[in-house]
Amino acid sequence: MNFERDHFSGGLLALQERQYPQAVEEFEHALNDEPGPARFYAALALLGGRNPGEKNPDDIERIEEYLDQVHLYTNVTAQYQANVLRAIVHEDYYDRYNMHAGQLDPEMLRASIEGLSAPELEPLVKHIGPAPHSRTWTAVQQVAVHFGLLTRRPERTRGTTRFPDPARPAAVARYFVPTPPRRDSSRFAMAFAGAAALVLLGIMVQSFGTLVLVAGALLLAKWGYDDLQHYKTYLRRYAQAEPKPTEAQMDHWLAEDIREITRVAGEKVMLNTELKIHGGDLVYPPQVVAGYDVDESVVRLGDDNTWHTDTHDLMVMFLTDTLISIYRCDLDFRTGCTTLEQIDEYHYRDIVAVSESAVTAPGRLIAQMFTLSISDGSKVSVAIRIDSTEDSGARTAWAGNEEALRIVKKMVRARHTV
Known part of the structure; x- marks a missing residue:
């Protein structure tokens, strides 16, 4: 043989x-x-x-x-x-x-x-x-x-991530605008009708009472005009807030963003992002944390009891046997565009602490921070959850946060005991 x-x-x-x-x-x-x-x-x-x-x-x-x-x-x-x-x-x-x-x-x-x-x-x-x-x-x-080895020439995008849905920016913007209380359009119409009736009645009376009726008509018309202006303002505010996308659509957009950004991040960290059992570098699949910008993000608790935000502090972590590569960027959720990209790599033994803490956020909210403390004194922190004393049990928009952090903690502990 x-x-x-x-x-x-x-x-x-x-x-x-x-x-x-x-x-x-x-x-x-x-x-x-x-x-x-x-x-x-x-x-x-x-x-x-x-x-x-x-x-x-x-x-x-x-x-x-x-x-x-x-x-x-x-x-x-x-x-x-x-x-x-x-x-x-x-x-x-x-x-x-x-x-x-x-x-x-x-x-x-x-x-x-x-x-x-x-x-x-x-x-x-x-x-x-x-x-x-x-x-x-x-x-x-x-x-x-x-x-015929390829059906078409592959196209790869680099840098800023963009998605072709032209309706998305306006739809996401409406999601975060509060819908004004419903306003009835009948009041100014009734006021104008009443004013017209008073004028007709005054013409029919043809006496001193005509002046009283006309004055009343003017006051009623003025009230109706003011109410009409308020109603027009309501229509403008309503058009800025409705129709809102469903929470399911918001979740779909976020999943689409994260899938594409993870692919691009995999190219930038210069690792084979397949698992080791498939010939790649990774011990676990890429782990994603979609956090919040505590100072800048606009947040809303949706009908699904989930916190949604217009800006994500996105962190994609690639875990190998010896180090963790972190791709980080800000995601503008209205457009799907990324800014402030940064890539860092740390050996597990350089991570001296893994901690969670609470900080006060605007709007009577509390942000739960996840922090990796590095031996050189630097820190990698991201707000992983938003809590409120009024709305207990609310979830974050990206369900993978908790699992990602559990796996990171597990790897850091395992490599510190080797």
């Missing part, structure tokens, strides 16, 4: 299942049996499903070493595949960060795409993350569409 061949097949199977660390190990055991292809696939698996720009220097060095060695052997297909991958590495890692990378010409390497069939191109399409800084990656996507 050819055990080396078994390792190569095992590497292909692990790669297909996106078990990248296992795939690297299998291909490294198969270097003698399939020297060219095994080295290309080992380099590809070292990317871990990400783009080169997100890898660390040690990984890039290993990838380049394998790609250089591919050309020592006579497998032409592996050489073409290595050329394409090398061009993407050059453009998305070295060019992207303005680093010198020798005399390589990505355009010449890119020409190797023409020598690859659909099955030979497919591994590059499946196992390289979005690399918009690379013209070669873009060319690979275009050819993949032509081959």
Whole structure:
């Protein structure tokens, strides 16, 4: 039995299942049996499903070493595949960060795409993350569409998150405007009708009483006019507050926001956001806390006994074996846009305390703060709940807050005991 061949097949199977660390190990055991292809696939698996720009220097060095060695052997297909991958590495890692990378010409390497069939191109399409800084990656996507490997060219958004629902900003704004008490339109109408009746009666009387009746009509008309102006103000205020979106629609928008922001955050923290059991870096799925800006947020207790807010202090936490990466931003819930983005990483042993405390918030509310205290004296705090002495039992809009914090506490405690 050819055990080396078994390792190569095992590497292909692990790669297909996106078990990248296992795939690297299998291909490294198969270097003698399939020297060219095994080295290309080992380099590809070292990317871990990400783009080169997100890898660390040690990984890039290993990838380049394998790609250089591919050309020592006579497998032409592996050489073409290595050329394409090398061009993407050059453009998305070295060019992207303005680093010198020798005399390589990505355009010449890119020409190797023409020598690859659909099955030979497919591994590059499946196992390289979005690399918009690379013209070669873009060319690979275009050819993949032509081959039918992709139904369309993928589009990736970066930076500020935007959603295309044009009705959302106005609808969310109305949700936080109190609906004025219902006002009857019959009062000014009756006043005007009464004034007109008094005038007609005065004309019929044709005496001193006519003046009294006309004066009464004027007073009644003035009262009706004032009431009409109040009614118009009521209509304007009502139009600013109604119709409100349902709580279910508000929850759907928030879930949509968090899903997209988590995806973008995963690209920015430069981690493979798959679980370790699937070849990624994470021990748990990304954990999201949708907090409140204690000083700026407008909050409303909905009919579902849930606190909703127009601004979220959003924190997405990525938990690996050794560290926690935190992507944080402000989410304008009216538009779905994010601002004030920040990324921090902490080793678990640098987290010296995990605490919760209450602070006073505007509007007779109490905000429950969750805080990570760091060994350098800094703190990461977010308002995770809003409580009120008048409205007990109310929930927060994002149901995942409590579970996320439970998992973070669990990981910090576990790593402090290792």
